[in-house]
Amino acid sequence: MVACAGGSSAWAQDGLQIAHGKKLVEANCARCHAIGPAGKSTHPDAPPFRLLHLRYPIEDLEEALAEGISTGHPDMPEFVADPQQIGAIVAYIRSLSR
Numbered sequence: 001m002v003a004c005a006g007g008s009s010a011w012a013q014d015g016l017q018i019a020h021g022k023k024l025v026e027a028n029c030a031r032c033h034a035i036g037p038a039g040k041s042t043h044p045d046a047p048p049f050r051l052l053h054l055r056y057p058i059e060d061l062e063e064a065l066a067e068g069i070s071t072g073h074p075d076m077p078e079f080v081a082d083p084q085q086i087g088a089i090v091a092y093i094r095s096l097s098r
């Protein structure tokens, strides 16, 4: 693991991004996935977000979201996110694995 680079302003920015990402996943993902630090997913096949980092690097998620995550994700509605939204969602999911 490489230590996280960045000054204090980057951390403040990070906090805002995480808060924004949480809102986005609450609106778009929570009806199937467990999005918080605990709890079960509503959809039996949907992995809880806090466990995603065990499956693959969170960086891969960024790419998957950018390409449209519908691949291997048949029950999931197409979610079109702009890069800013993707960054926020990934920051939030990453924060769960800290």
Ligand code: HEC
Pocket: 025, 028, 029, 030, 031, 032, 033, 043, 045, 046, 047, 052, 055, 061, 069, 072, 073, 074, 075, 076, 077, 079, 089
């Ligand atoms: C309608 C239900 C539903 C919604 C809404 C939903 N998902 Fe999923 N998601 C699933 C299911 C079901 C799976 C498991 C698919 C499988 O393993 O075949 C899954 C799997 C995933 C995976 C793992 C994919 C993999 O290859 O392991 C990620 C990442 C993911 N979802 C992200 C999201 C994000 C981000 C959102 C919100 C933008 C979201 N999902 C919204 C149902 C949903």
